[in-house]
Amino acid sequence: MLFRIGLLFIVAYFSACFSEFVDTPDKTYFASKEELNWTDAKNACAESGLELVSILNTKEQELLETFLKEYQLIPEYRWNGYWLSGIRYPNGTFYWDTTGTKVGEDVNGWALGEPNNGFKREHCVEITLNKGASLLAWNDYFCVEERRYLCQSPRKDGPRGQDLDDYSYLTEKIDLPVAKDEYIIPLDFVNTRVQTPYV
Numbered sequence: 289m290l291f292r293i294g295l296l297f298i299v300a301y302f303s304a305c306f307s308e309f310v311d312t313p314d315k316t317y318f319a320s321k322e323e324l325n326w327t328d329a330k331n332a333c334a335e336s337g338l339e340l341v342s343i344l345n346t347k348e349q350e351l352l353e354t355f356l357k358e359y360q361l362i363p364e365y366r367w368n369g370y371w372l373s374g375i376r377y378p379n380g381t382f383y384w385d386t387t388g389t390k391v392g393e394d395v396n397g398w399a400l401g402e403p404n405n406g407f408k409r410e411h412c413v414e415i416t417l418n419k420g421a422s423l424l425a426w427n428d429y430f431c432v433e434e435r436r437y438l439c440q441s442p443r444k445d446g447p448r449g450q451d452l453d454d455y456s457y458l459t460e461k462i463d464l465p466v467a468k469d470e471y472i473i474p475l476d477f478v479n480t481r482v483q484t485p486y487v
């Protein structure tokens with residue numbers, strides 16, 4: 289009996305650890321303390337009744353930036369981002385897994401020169417610091433890498449994503465079938481969004 293109580297305690301302790309988020313009064317966004325690869329991060333959000341963050345418009349980008357800034361969660365350096373729900377589909381186009389909508393349709397948050405599909409293996413979207421700047425921006429990165437991640441409360445309305453049958457392709461090389469030109473980032477994004485740099 290004692291043994292079983294001990295075991296229960298250990299299980300409860302570990303599951304509490306694994307669903308650990310930064311403690312904030314915010315009920316919209318949740319930042320993890322732990323670092324997981326993209327698929328594990330997706331599952332960790334789901335286990336808490338949440339979903340990985342999608343950014344569908346400028347307002348949502350600003351809300352997220354405000355959240356990260358308010359709770360001092362801005363990445364300290366460029367290689368220290370958070371997973372979002374964006375993934376590259378096998379055909380090369382990015383979609384928000386959470387909503388099933390195209391990434392960058394209404395707000396273009398890509399960092400300068402991103403997405404660049406490094407080593408043909410960068411299929412998951414993180415939010416991190418822009419190259420050489422203190423602004424937050426999106427980057428495609430290796431899905432196998434462990435990152436902190438951002439969950440959101442599921443939307444009450446709006447588009448819903450459908451889980452893919454299989455996410456294992458995310459670790460594989462994807463040769464982009466589209467012209468490289470389509471991946472050149474409009475400079476006005478970098479110049480116009482977020483006027484006040486983070487301190």
Ligand SMILES: *[C@@H]1O[C@H](CO)[C@@H](O)[C@H](O)[C@H]1NC(C)=O
Binds near residue numbers: 377379381
């Ligand atoms: C990529 O795949 C998605 C999902 O199957 C599809 O909806 C979309 O039209 C495709 N995009 C292109 C450019 O082929």
Ligand SMILES: *[C@@H]1O[C@H](CO)[C@@H](O)[C@H](O)[C@H]1NC(C)=O
Binds near residue numbers: 328431432433
């Ligand atoms: C993440 O790690 C799990 C094991 O914890 C593994 O099953 C899964 O394939 C990994 N996903 C990626 C995208 O690397």
Ligand SMILES: [Ca+2]
Binds near residue numbers: 402403410428429
């Ligand atoms: Ca990249």
